[in-house]
Amino acid sequence: MLKVIAVDDEPSALSDIADRIRGDDRLRLVGTALSAVEALEIIPQRKPQALFLDVQMAGMSGLELAQATKDLKVVIVSAYSSHALDAFEVDAIDYLLKPINQSRFQEAVNRLVKAVDLEAALIRARPSRADSSTTLVTAGRDRQLIPAQDIIAVLADGDYAQIIPANGRSMLSGLSLKQIEASLLGEPFLRLDRSTLINLSRLKSFRTVDRVKMRLFCDGLDGSMLIGRKAATTLRNHLAAGLKGKTPE
Structure with missing residues (x-):
């Protein structure tokens, strides 16, 4: 109740x-x-x-x-x-x-x-934090390796991708979203739509907006992240699948 x-x-x-x-x-x-x-x-x-x-x-x-x-x-x-x-x-x-x-x-x-x-x-x-794998980020001529556990989300940006790290500003990676997704080896990362990949171990809560969109609140993220209908549906379906066969606490 x-x-x-x-x-x-x-x-x-x-x-x-x-x-x-x-x-x-x-x-x-x-x-x-x-x-x-x-x-x-x-x-x-x-x-x-x-x-x-x-x-x-x-x-x-x-x-x-x-x-x-x-x-x-x-x-x-x-x-x-x-x-x-x-x-x-x-x-x-x-x-x-x-x-x-x-x-x-x-x-x-x-x-x-x-x-x-x-x-x-x-x-x-909620899965455990990501392992010790890393992904490549470019900042001008600099190259930086970011631990997977420190990534909150990855967003497509043309042929490349923006990485949103915990407690920091987003950074442009030298890789595409598809390449980053492959390097992160699945859980706890979930592809929500063509342009959004999130770290479920960083996801704390969410709120539905305008009945179809969703606002995500993540550990290490100042504020929230808004996702659209398709991404919100993917996340709901993923979580609903986890409810099957389980008794609510």
């Missing part, structure tokens, strides 16, 4: 969403809050995995709360459709309009469960 907290400054609306959460055996309501500030106070103690929250609230808004709790999944519940674009800016799993339709609520829960399961699969299936 996923642990969730409901947040809404209208008591009747809070009671409604709380009852729906209690009625779904995939969810466990671990707290409710009548303001974003109150939610911030109880989150460290209750340790939820997701928030169902309103947007317009006195003081701190729901969107500000979502930005302050980026490690948590978010489902927006609002009386206004005008905040939908803002919701996707904070990588909300779904956007429910009040009064809540029960079938739409169940659809949102389906998406939430799937997102959490995929991240759990990532943690279970």
Whole structure:
């Protein structure tokens, strides 16, 4: 069961969403809050995995709360459709309009469960760091060998490839993406599409963006990396394959 907290400054609306959460055996309501500030106070103690929250609230808004709790999944519940674009800016799993339709609520829960399961699969299936193999990087006349374990991603750049190293600026390699992929000998590297190769051992978490794209958060990467539909689908399928035959923790 996923642990969730409901947040809404209208008591009747809070009671409604709380009852729906209690009625779904995939969810466990671990707290409710009548303001974003109150939610911030109880989150460290209750340790939820997701928030169902309103947007317009006195003081701190729901969107500000979502930005302050980026490690948590978010489902927006609002009386206004005008905040939908803002919701996707904070990588909300779904956007429910009040009064809540029960079938739409169940659809949102389906998406939430799937997102959490995929991240759990990532943690279970994350391979060990790459071995001691290296790849060639050029910088003008200089040549540099980069340990595979220090590579976060490799991106195609014409006939060559940009290497994104941990805690450093991207560098142009004298090799193509295909040549680098061959030299890295498979896991923990995964080819996502024609132009993207990632080191799964560096991947910490991800968030779906605009329903089809994905933002990746990696160890050693300042910020995040955005990937498109095809690459995101490849990663989801890879992680989903790891879920088969396994019982969720």
